[in-house]
Amino acid sequence: MNKSIFIVFIVSILLIVSCATDDTCTQTKYVTLTADFFHVYYNDTTQLKAIYALSDSLTVQGLRLDTLTGKYTPVDSILYNNSPQSTINLPLNNFSTHSTFKLKFKTISDTMTIYHTNLNDYLSLECGCIVLHKIDTVTITRHFIDSVRITNHDVNTINAENIRLYK
Amino acid sequence: MRRIFVYISSILLCLLFITASAQKKKNKPIVVPPDSTVWLNGFSVQADIGSLITSTLMSGDSYSSEASIQMDLKHKIFPTFELGVAGANHLSNDNIGFKTNGTFERFGVDFNLRKRKIDSKPTNNLFIAGLRIGMSHFNYNVTNVLITDDYWGGSVPLNYMNQTSSKIWYEIVVGVQVEVLKNVFMGWTIRNKNLISQDIPGVIAPWYIPGFGQNNGANWGFNYTLGYHFGPKNKFIKSKKILLNQKTTK
Numbered sequence: 001m002n003k004s005i006f007i008v009f010i011v012s013i014l015l016i017v018s019c020a021t022d023d024t025c026t027q028t029k030y031v032t033l034t035a036d037f038f039h040v041y042y043n044d045t046t047q048l049k050a051i052y053a054l055s056d057s058l059t060v061q062g063l064r065l066d067t068l069t070g071k072y073t074p075v076d077s078i079l080y081n082n083s084p085q086s087t088i089n090l091p092l093n094n095f096s097t098h099s100t101f102k103l104k105f106k107t108i109s110d111t112m113t114i115y116h117t118n119l120n121d122y123l124s125l126e127c128g129c130i131v132l133h134k135i136d137t138v139t140i141t142r143h144f145i146d147s148v149r150i151t152n153h154d155v156n157t158i159n160a161e162n163i164r165l166y167k
Numbered sequence: 168m169r170r171i172f173v174y175i176s177s178i179l180l181c182l183l184f185i186t187a188s189a190q191k192k193k194n195k196p197i198v199v200p201p202d203s204t205v206w207l208n209g210f211s212v213q214a215d216i217g218s219l220i221t222s223t224l225m226s227g228d229s230y231s232s233e234a235s236i237q238m239d240l241k242h243k244i245f246p247t248f249e250l251g252v253a254g255a256n257h258l259s260n261d262n263i264g265f266k267t268n269g270t271f272e273r274f275g276v277d278f279n280l281r282k283r284k285i286d287s288k289p290t291n292n293l294f295i296a297g298l299r300i301g302m303s304h305f306n307y308n309v310t311n312v313l314i315t316d317d318y319w320g321g322s323v324p325l326n327y328m329n330q331t332s333s334k335i336w337y338e339i340v341v342g343v344q345v346e347v348l349k350n351v352f353m354g355w356t357i358r359n360k361n362l363i364s365q366d367i368p369g370v371i372a373p374w375y376i377p378g379f380g381q382n383n384g385a386n387w388g389f390n391y392t393l394g395y396h397f398g399p400k401n402k403f404i405k406s407k408k409i410l411l412n413q414k415t416t417k
Contacts (some may be wrong), residue, residue, distance in 0.1 A: 023259050023260045062319065064319070075319065079318075091316075091319070093316065093319040094314060094315075094316040094319065094321070095316060095319070095321050095323070096319070099319070120314060120325065121369065122309070122369075122370075124372065124374070125257070125259045125263050125265050126260070128259075128261055128263055128313065128314075129312045129325060131314060131316075
């Protein structure tokens with residue numbers, strides 16, 4: 001009896017010590033808007049169709065509005081550099097209610113502005129806080145892109161499609 | 168005719184023998200097991216000296232201290248009430264601060280699992296198993312939560328002050344209690360703690376819950392107690408050998 005109690009005691013001490021948790025975050029914290037490219041065409045029976053399409057040699061870069069000059073200046077980092085894409089993930093500005101991007105298809109460029117609201121979401125002490133977004137409206141210059149449609153207003157850590165870009 | 172007489176007389180003899188043996192069985196003394204004690208065998212007051220050690224082992228930035236009062240009912244059932252204070256002052260890897268100080272209560276019951284042999288003296292060394300319901304209502308601060316934007320640039324620190332939370336949990340308790348001196352007890356318990364009230368998504372969830380530990384949904388706990396017993400203890404009544412037929416005639 002005494003021996004078994006002693007073993008239980010030692011095992012329990014080891015168990016308690018091994019249960020100490022570390023401070024590493026295991027949750028995903030990347031919040032990006034997901035945009036899919038669709039190609040619009042007429043089929044043989046002259047019906048309008050849209051198919052998920054690859055956009056060749058695409059360059060995407062954020063544009064920051066300079067309040068002094070009133071002009072947009074590009075953000076240092078380029079998100080996509082002259083690469084073929086059918087889906088792009090765009091980070092929205094955590095401290096502004098609109099985010100502007102320059103989309104360059106070979107030689108033709110479009111400027112897309114996403115108007116959104118921001119919501120702070122506290123995850124845990126280990127992970128900290130992330131910012132979620134809700135898309136209000138999207139505007140785009142129609143040089144290469146024909147139109148844009150919002151499919152899901154909530155921008156979060158789940159990479160679900162938020163907008164469709166038709167060309 | 169003679170044969171008939173022999174048959175009837177042998178049957179009568181048999182019946183007489185059966186009746187006599189039954190009578191003999193009725194008069195055999197039976198042992199009434201001892202219902203040793205009165206319902207209330209006093210109470211003990213205990214202090215947990217192990218929580219200070221486990222606090223150091225776990226992380227070093229949380230503390231806990233508790234005391235309990237335990238009734239002794241028939242030396243089998245032990246209703247228990249535990250009261251304590253606990254707190255944490257923790258800094259995460261990203262320098263997010265968490266601070267809390269609060270009280271907690273637990274109530275429940277322990278059962279003595281050691282079975283006593285008939286006519287043996289009751290022992291004060293117990294092997295116990297039981298259940299607890301724990302609760303805590305506390306305030307806490309979460310400071311220096313940094314919101315950054317890696318692409319567009321900028322960062323803002325956020326502070327969530329005077330957050331309030333109420334938590335309820337249950338504990339499965341197993342342990343040992345030994346009388347080391349007259350009326351002085353030492354013992355330990357291992358506890359498996361499980362939260363009943365979970366965090367609502369979107370709220371600023373506490374990192375630490377007083378009396379429960381880190382807010383992980385389930386925790387293990389260890390208590391090492393030192394206690395003193397007050398009042399009567401283990402009044403022992405020896406088994407009485409009584410004749411059943413005598414008892415019934417009284």
